[in-house]
Amino acid sequence: MDIKELGIDKNVVTKEYVFSKQEIEIAERRVTNELNQKYTIEGFRRGRVPKSVFKTRFGKSFYEIFVFEKLIDNIYNSVKGENLLLVPEIAESTVNADEAKIVVYLHKKPEITIDYEKIKVKVTNKEQVLDNYVEFRLKTFQEENAILEPKDGEADYEDLVKVKVTILSNDTGKELIKEKEDEYVLYKDDERPIVTNVVGHKKGDIVEFDREFDVSEEGKKLSYHYKIEILEIYNRNLPEITDEFVKTTLSEMHLETVEALKNKLREEGEQIYESETKQSIREQILSLLPDATELDISEKTIDYAVRLIVANMKEENSFENFVKKYNNEEEALKELKEYYLHDLKKELALDKIAKENEIKKEVTDEELDSYAEILAPYWGISVERAKVLVKERADIRKEVENTIFVDKILDVIAEKVEKEVVDVDKDNKEGEENEKEQ
Structure with missing residues (x-):
């Protein structure tokens, strides 16, 4: 395998790998052995199908897919330990029985x-x-x-109240909570409606109000009706x-x-x-x-990384839903690019400091x-x-x-x-x- 360096763009090294006739033949034999394990062809004993038959059966794919994969394995093995950021990217390839040339972008850590x-x-x-x-x-x-003293007057801030709470869904009429007893200290800075609506009421009063809650990004709301019965009111005397x-x-x-x-x-x-x-x-x-x-870092690396991410998302059937969050696919890809760079900077910075x-x-x-x-x-x-x-x-x-x-x-x-x-x-x-x- 002859290796020629064709150029460098920041962290991307472009190399051409040229394989000899002997190396192509070795790859052909490996492919033939593997295909014999996977396929049975009529007229031939299992595992005894000649290379020529597979070449005829698969046509160009015999070299452009199967032999190509074996040669790529050789390339991957040769670049181990080269501090790569991503798997090698195939830029060009010519593979047949007579010659094999593969141009590869090696994306190294920047x-x-x-x-x-x-x-x-x-x-x-x-x-x-x-x-x-x-x-x-x-x-x-x-x-x-705190020392609690029963209070006959209206509930005021800093008092403790015991209440019975009932909550119903205005949408379905379903009773979610029924006469649940609870107690609250009426702090002045507590802006919860269940607190603010009780202030000013007496023991035995029933306070009712409605509340709405956003439950989705589309603005869908759920509405509830609250019924608060005041059971007791206490002054709280705090000890010194x-x-x-x-x-x-x-x-x-x-x-x-x-x-x-x-x-x-x-x-x-x-x-x-x-x-x-x-x-x-x-x-x-x-x-x-x-x-x-x-x-x-080279733009080639960023573009390649985004393509790999998109391919993975499509394989997991999540890319379409991701795009829907944006106005169009272009915006979605721009967001992916920014996310990748942000995450990569963090990862490489931590790695650099750890080594140092x-x-x-x-x-x-x-x-x-x-x-x-x-x-x-x-x-x-x-x-x-x-x-x-x-x-x-x-x-x-x-x-x-x-x-x-x-x-x-x-x-x-x-x-x-x-x-x-x-x-x-x-x-x-x-x-x-x-x-x-x-």
Whole structure:
């Protein structure tokens, strides 16, 4: 096999592969053996059909498809280890009994540069976060130990109300929830209709209202009728946080003073802050990394990659539905191209940084156990069960190993980028409840 380099376009090397008569004959024999295993032709014993018969039966396809595939295998084997980004692309080919020439585009991984100055992450002011956390936790202790007094008047903000809830579908008349008892604290900043509509009403009142929910991108809505019967209303008297309150009501914490409580809460908040800030920085870097990355990549590679993606989508019967999301196929292909470049920049940047810092994909059992401890509460299972799943389920283990690997890379980048300290957004209160409706 003679190899001639015809040209270079950034990361694409064009090569011509010329096969000798002997190499073509070897490919012919391999094809004949394989066809004998697949086909039975009348008049010949199975496995004994001559090459000439197959050549007659398949015509040009014998060389242009079957022999061609064997020669391509030789090319693929010859380019292993050449740091290819995509499978070789066949540009031209001539294959017959007398000659075989195949021109191939080798799409190599492009040169990459990362400008860390373009990555600027934000971290919240630590002191403000800790102050707010301590304040929030103290408020929680008060809320949990509030003294309730029955109230005869109208429900007002900060009161607790016990209600009986019934919800019906306006579209079908079906009763979704029937006289379900629940309770709500009427916080002033809670804008849920089930809260705002109760304020100003008395025990025994029945409050009714309708709500609509968007359920599709086409704007389809579902309408529900709410019937809220107020069973009880309570004033909530919040206890003062004193040394006595700490020693008695919070006795399980084994503390003596409010100051000791605040210090403990601050330590607790600091651990949470460090963990969440680290994860926030990782997520920001991962989001900003493609924009800080430049690739010296040929348009041939981008076009080829998109064609491969489209071919795969068509094979999975998902391309038509993808195109429907856009005005036309041209826009859909443009979006695919942008997505591919964005994803490629991220992938190659992570790969480059991992190699430069000798970060390996292998993880230790200790690292897997630590990550399992994080996942356990999200999965709703015990830590021990999570550890077993992470180690024994191949799909889960692979995903966790990759996450740990990427996190190590992002932590290296975090040491190189600028961090801007920002004040806590008072309007975005952590722990605010989200209404869940059916």
